[in-house]
């Protein structure tokens with residue numbers, strides 16, 4: 311499956327995905343292609359299933375008791391729900407950043423070094439140091455923390471903690487980064503830093519961001535999917551979704567008529 315705009319194969323594809331929590335269906339027949347070189351935003355009113363669908367992309371729903379996912383989801387053509395899929399490996403390839411920064415109660419260094427260590431990505435201390443520096447640099451945090459790498463990650467400001475969590479995801483060399491409302495606990499300055507960072511990371515990783523903030527979706531993404539009541543109502547170029555939506559429900563949402 312290719313993106314009609316540039317013919318580059320999609321990084322991830324989802325086809326006819328349903329998600330149930332017990333008897334309740336939270337996602338209904340969702341199909342979408344996630345571009346490898348763009349930022350994709352998921353928008354829509356509270357409870358419409360954005361986070362639920364995002365979590366299907368790296369099988370985070372596996373950890374939710376009673377959650378069931380059906381349909382077909384692929385990463386570079388590989389079925390991520392296949393029995394042969396190593397879920398730990400998958401979550402390194404498809405990393406995740408959560409709403410509330412959640413650094414481990416460990417040093418800044420160890421927060422970033424943890425993943426590369428368990429995945430055996432470094433053969434010695436020198437290589438591990440280099441991975442940590444590179445991840446913190448890419449996350450725009452290195453200059454602020456390079457002299458205090460042994461301080462606790464939890465002692466950083468909220469915005470710095472969120473960039474540390476992004477560095478932690480980057481350190482295992484992911485292909486896709488999922489972000490679930492990554493700025494909702496941050497002030498406007500910290501939010502602007504994260505948005506700049508998303509801009510800088512674009513192209514290196516496929517990025518999918520769930521956001522409540524339509525201005526943010528318009529600023530950071532090139533593709534936007536509008537979710538409503540567990541379905542994707544409309545998916546397309548962000549500029550089209552915000553300036554020229556095809557569907558009445560999208561128009562109503564972006565003009566603030568509901569949500």
Ligand SMILES: Nc1ncnc2c1ncn2[C@@H]1O[C@H](COP(=O)(O)OP(=O)(O)OP(=O)(O)O)[C@@H](O)[C@H]1O
Nearest residue numbers: 331336354355356357358359360361362363374522
């Ligand atoms: N662990 C769970 N168990 C049962 N129902 C759940 C669970 N998580 C979410 N739901 C339900 O699934 C539906 C979709 O929720 P979800 O959190 O995915 O929506 P959302 O669009 O991300 O909402 P928000 O923007 O408020 O975060 C909602 O009806 C919600 O109550």
